[in-house]
Amino acid sequence: MPIAPDAAHPHGTARYRDMREAIDRLREELPGKFEVTKEGIVHDMMSPGGPHExxxxxxxxxxxxxxxxxxxxxxxxxDVEHEAEGIVRHPDVIVLDWDDLDVETSLAPHTLLAVVEVVSRSNPDNDWVSKTRDYPLMGIPVYALFDPRTGTGAVLSGIHSTPDGPRYAVREDFVYGEDVTIASWTISTEGLPRYA
Structure with a gap:
């Protein structure tokens, strides 16, 4: 759920920095996950637990x-941060080289080989809509979604230019129980839990 104005405001850089500082403060006081998107601050109020984790x-x-x-x-x-685009995301799983994890601040998106999101029960559009837009904009080559609500998912890849900006060109859907390939690695989806 967006709770702050668009980061692409005419004073976007200053507004983005203000939102970035705000989420750092809010994390100390409130449960859940905070991110900055093109729409503003997104707060997933439910702390991930159970099937998600x-x-x-x-x-x-x-x-x-x-x-x-x-x-x-x-x-x-x-976090993964693309300051020029005014985006901070906190993927559930990030695939990267060990050496690229050795940072004091946020990770640069260009260091990631793939990201995985487990779709939130309370805010699924954040994963299926907003991140599907933001991750190619950040240059993340592979985005995999696992949806415990439905027992399905998708792997998005092949960033290409569109009139609306970079988007993923390839979508490979799967159902739980099938093998899925994320970047260069194939894993089983057997036994993944579903939301009750």
Whole structure:
């Protein structure tokens, strides 16, 4: 749910910095996940738990079991930030080189090989709509969505230019139980939990 004005305001850079500082303060006081998008600050009020966290952890482990040793499927912090576009996102799983994780601040999107989102029960449009727009704009080459509401998902890739800006050209849908390929790595979706 957007709770602040558009970052692309005529004074966009200053407004973006204000929103960035605001989410850093809010994280200390309120539960949930805060991000900055083109619409403003998004707050997913529900702290992820249960099926959401189990799905992210299983995907992380499964990816790491098939990736080279120098890569990591990370489920922690930091944020991914594209200041020029006024976007801060906090993916559920990020795939990157171990060396690129060694930063004091936010990660640069160009260091990521893929991101994975487990669709939020309380704000699914943030994952299916806003992030589908923001991640290619940030230059993230592969975006995988796992949706515990429906037991389905999609892998988006092939960034290309459109009149509305960069978008993913390729969408590969899957249902839980099938194998899915994220970037160069194929994993099982067997046994992933669903929301009750």
């Amino acid at each position: 189990v799905t992210a952890a299983r995907i992380s482990r499964r990816l790491e079991s098939v990736m080279p040793e120098n890569l990591l499927a990370h489920t922690g912090t930091p």
